[in-house]
Amino acid sequence: MHNKIIEWLEHRTGIQTAIKDFLYEDIPASSGWHQVIGSMAVFFFIIQVFTGSLLAFNYAPTPGEAYNSVKYIMTELTGGSLIRGLHHWGASMMLIIVVLHMLQVFLYGAYKKPREATWMMGVVLLLITLAFGLTGYLLPWDNRAYWGTVVTTQIAGQAPIAGPYLTRLLGGSVGNVTFSRFYALHTVLLPPLTMILIGIHIYLVRKHGVTPAVDDTAPRRKFFPEQVFKDTVGVAIGFLILFMMAVFARVPLGRLADPTDTTFVPRPEWYFLFLFQTLKFFKGPLEAVGSVVLPGVALLALFLIPFIDRGPLVRLGKRTFAFTFAALALLAWTGLTTAAIMTTPKTTEADETAPGAENLQAWQQLTPEELQGLAFFRKENCKACHPGAGKRGIGPDLTQMIPAHRTAAWMIPHFKNPAQVVPGSSMPPVHLDDAGLNALSAFVLKLTPQSEQAVLSTPDFVVQGALIYQTNHCDACHQIMGAGQKLGPPLDGVGERRDRAWLEKHFQDPKSTSPGSIMPPYKFTPQEMDAICKYLGQLPKAGG
Amino acid sequence: MDDQHQSHQVADDLSPTRRSFYIKFIYGIMTAIGAALAAPAAIYLLFPPKIRKEGQWVDAADLSSLPTGTPEEISYQRTRVDGWKVTSEKATAWVVKQPDNQVIAFSPQCTHLGCAYHWDDPSHTFICPCHTSAFSIDGKVLAGPAPRPLDRYEVKVDGNRLQIGPLEPHA
Numbered sequence: 001m002h003n004k005i006i007e008w009l010e011h012r013t014g015i016q017t018a019i020k021d022f023l024y025e026d027i028p029a030s031s032g033w034h035q036v037i038g039s040m041a042v043f044f045f046i047i048q049v050f051t052g053s054l055l056a057f058n059y060a061p062t063p064g065e066a067y068n069s070v071k072y073i074m075t076e077l078t079g080g081s082l083i084r085g086l087h088h089w090g091a092s093m094m095l096i097i098v099v100l101h102m103l104q105v106f107l108y109g110a111y112k113k114p115r116e117a118t119w120m121m122g123v124v125l126l127l128i129t130l131a132f133g134l135t136g137y138l139l140p141w142d143n144r145a146y147w148g149t150v151v152t153t154q155i156a157g158q159a160p161i162a163g164p165y166l167t168r169l170l171g172g173s174v175g176n177v178t179f180s181r182f183y184a185l186h187t188v189l190l191p192p193l194t195m196i197l198i199g200i201h202i203y204l205v206r207k208h209g210v211t212p213a214v215d216d217t218a219p220r221r222k223f224f225p226e227q228v229f230k231d232t233v234g235v236a237i238g239f240l241i242l243f244m245m246a247v248f249a250r251v252p253l254g255r256l257a258d259p260t261d262t263t264f265v266p267r268p269e270w271y272f273l274f275l276f277q278t279l280k281f282f283k284g285p286l287e288a289v290g291s292v293v294l295p296g297v298a299l300l301a302l303f304l305i306p307f308i309d310r311g312p313l314v315r316l317g318k319r320t321f322a323f324t325f326a327a328l329a330l331l332a333w334t335g336l337t338t339a340a341i342m343t344t345p346k347t348t349e350a351d352e353t354a355p356g357a358e359n360l361q362a363w364q365q366l367t368p369e370e371l372q373g374l375a376f377f378r379k380e381n382c383k384a385c386h387p388g389a390g391k392r393g394i395g396p397d398l399t400q401m402i403p404a405h406r407t408a409a410w411m412i413p414h415f416k417n418p419a420q421v422v423p424g425s426s427m428p429p430v431h432l433d434d435a436g437l438n439a440l441s442a443f444v445l446k447l448t449p450q451s452e453q454a455v456l457s458t459p460d461f462v463v464q465g466a467l468i469y470q471t472n473h474c475d476a477c478h479q480i481m482g483a484g485q486k487l488g489p490p491l492d493g494v495g496e497r498r499d500r501a502w503l504e505k506h507f508q509d510p511k512s513t514s515p516g517s518i519m520p521p522y523k524f525t526p527q528e529m530d531a532i533c534k535y536l537g538q539l540p541k542a543g544g
Numbered sequence: 545m546d547d548q549h550q551s552h553q554v555a556d557d558l559s560p561t562r563r564s565f566y567i568k569f570i571y572g573i574m575t576a577i578g579a580a581l582a583a584p585a586a587i588y589l590l591f592p593p594k595i596r597k598e599g600q601w602v603d604a605a606d607l608s609s610l611p612t613g614t615p616e617e618i619s620y621q622r623t624r625v626d627g628w629k630v631t632s633e634k635a636t637a638w639v640v641k642q643p644d645n646q647v648i649a650f651s652p653q654c655t656h657l658g659c660a661y662h663w664d665d666p667s668h669t670f671i672c673p674c675h676t677s678a679f680s681i682d683g684k685v686l687a688g689p690a691p692r693p694l695d696r697y698e699v700k701v702d703g704n705r706l707q708i709g710p711l712e713p714h715a
Binding site: 047050054057058060065068069071072075076077078079080082083086225226228229232233235236239243361457459460461526527 | 558563566567569570573574576577580581584585587588589591593594603621623627628629630631632702
């Protein structure tokens with residue numbers, strides 16, 4: 001039966017012959033361990049496609065949502081952090097392997113005639129690997145991703161002549177458009193392109209055959225099984241390292257991208273650090289030299305190596321110049337990377353998905369006052385005229401206000417008497433007391449294109465709970481997120497210390513649960529009690 | 545020897561034991577790697593997420609506004625964990641107030657394939673427009689392909705307020 005199926009397949013498709021032709025290719029007797037790296041690169045590409053597809057099954061490709069879905073993958077899905085770990089570390093290993101492959105080819109002079117096109121295709125594949133790294137870096141949409149990409153897109157903008165066009169292509173300032181474009185590049189355009197180019201690259205390798213050593217006159221051998229065995233050993237070692245990394249080295253996910261965060265120190269992924277450091281040597285008008293011209297020239301030189309070095313193939317031991325050149329390049333890379341690492345201030349950014357760290361919702365990063373502002377925002381139905389999401393309704397998109405208007409000092413007079421501050425405005429005055437207006441402006445200041453959607457979908461019980469907290473002036477004695485007084489205990493993470501029954505009892509008769517407490521009893525309706533207890537119960541721990 | 549090198553069947557001067565070791569090694573490693581990838585992938589896709597329980601009791605309606613003995617579709621806001629998001633959304637239920645002020649609340653989806661059914665007053669039945677399942681006022685299947693009676697929500701009556709909870713487990 002088994003044989004019959006294979007026979008049928010072979011007769012109709014010729015697949016068996018095709019596989020045999022592929023496996024039983026003649027290779028030089030001098031082939032060996034140094035040539036396993038190319039196969040490893042293909043293997044790691046397959047790993048990236050596989051793990052990337054799995055991530056995409058649970059990933060929401062819009063800013064804000066992206067962050068929440070990555071956190072969901074990391075903290076709520078079994079095996080999710082392993083899959084992301086494989087993809088994250090796989091990207092780094094992929095790059096290392098591609099560079100090692102190139103280094104081997106370079107040292108052996110395997111790019112020489114007639115293999116120039118194979119080499120050039122390889123350089124293009126190296127660039128694509130870097131493009132994968134660059135576009136993928138943005139997709140978790142945490143501070144690291146956001147700020148790293150801000151710097152990268154600004155660099156692209158410095159390119160002579162092409163700069164402004166590149167900026168426009170990349171979606172302008174980093175936001176929805178840039179995000180979508182990076183996502184499309186990373187998942188739609190680059191993967192099939194890579195497959196096609198790998199296909200061409202392998203076709204060219206087959207066409208010209210594996211490069212033999214200069215003095216290799218021994219009879220040729222078959223690719224299978226000896227060389228395939230060696231390739232498999234290489235692949236197995238690589239995979240083992242990757243798997244260990246994915247299991248034991250946590251992939252961090254920082255805080256939600258915050259364009260107003262002035263404390264964050266942006267850094268690119270480690271393999272771009274040398275470019276980052278190079279940039280520091282060029283100041284003023286020379287900056288484009290370091291950011292665009294120099295890397296461009298280096299890249300062109302790399303691309304054209306087969307035409308620069310046109311001598312005949314010589315023995316490995318005689319390629320002193322190639323060895324010196326590679327050693328110097330490696331030294332320069334290491335030096336620049338080390339310098340970049342040494343000058344990076346230690347980050348205090350917490351890993352939001354570390355075991356024990358709170359799985360923070362967007363609202364958990366807002367103070368009670370800001371949430372009270374959200375309550376007013378909903379009550380006054382501000383959204384009817386300020387629809388947000390990049391749209392302009394009757395009023396402007398509140399996430400796109402000019403900096404001069406992004407202050408409470410501008411907003412509060414505007415709330416009280418809109419037309420006086422913005423002549424011609426048809427906005428009705430907001431009828432709130434000063435504390436309410438403060439809360440509303442504090443909330444509006446928290447609206448960014450990145451956080452808007454997540455913040456506006458805050459559950460009702462949270463908003464109600466925070467409103468009760470504010471109207472009862474709980475902050476006169478308690479602190480949440482550092483806001484309020486310290487007469488009573490801070491309430492961050494109170495849900496981990498006290499259960500619901502305790503809280504309810506505490507509100508009704510504080511002394512019954514905390515003897516000596518000076519807190520007055522509060523008579524809440526059942527709905528109010530429910531909201532305030534649920535809200536307090538879900539407050540994150542301080543510094544989480 | 546040379547002839548063998550020309551042939552596609554015999555490769556190299558490998559001894560048969562060596563050759564078979566290579567082949568076993570290749571298959572073994574590839575299988576191991578395949579398993580190391582497939583197992584986490586299956587777990588990742590098939591295991592349910594570790595859901596945080598949300599407050600499942602929702603204040604849904606004013607009891608005095610409900611007619612007695614006639615099903616009424618009520619709508620209310622509830623929060624639901626939807627993947628990576630907790631959403632506040634509109635939900636509906638068909639409720640029937642009994643003469644003794646007890647309330648039955650039906651999930652608004654047909655137990656056949658989840659279509660939204662409605663109350664048909666003339667025939668005094670719940671009718672599903674998809675495959676014409678019909679249910680009595682107490683949710684029993686009267687006709688059509690529905691496999692079980694209408695699903696019910698747990699309910700609590702608190703003074704004059706009706707609170708709706710999670711679905712009752714199927715009988």
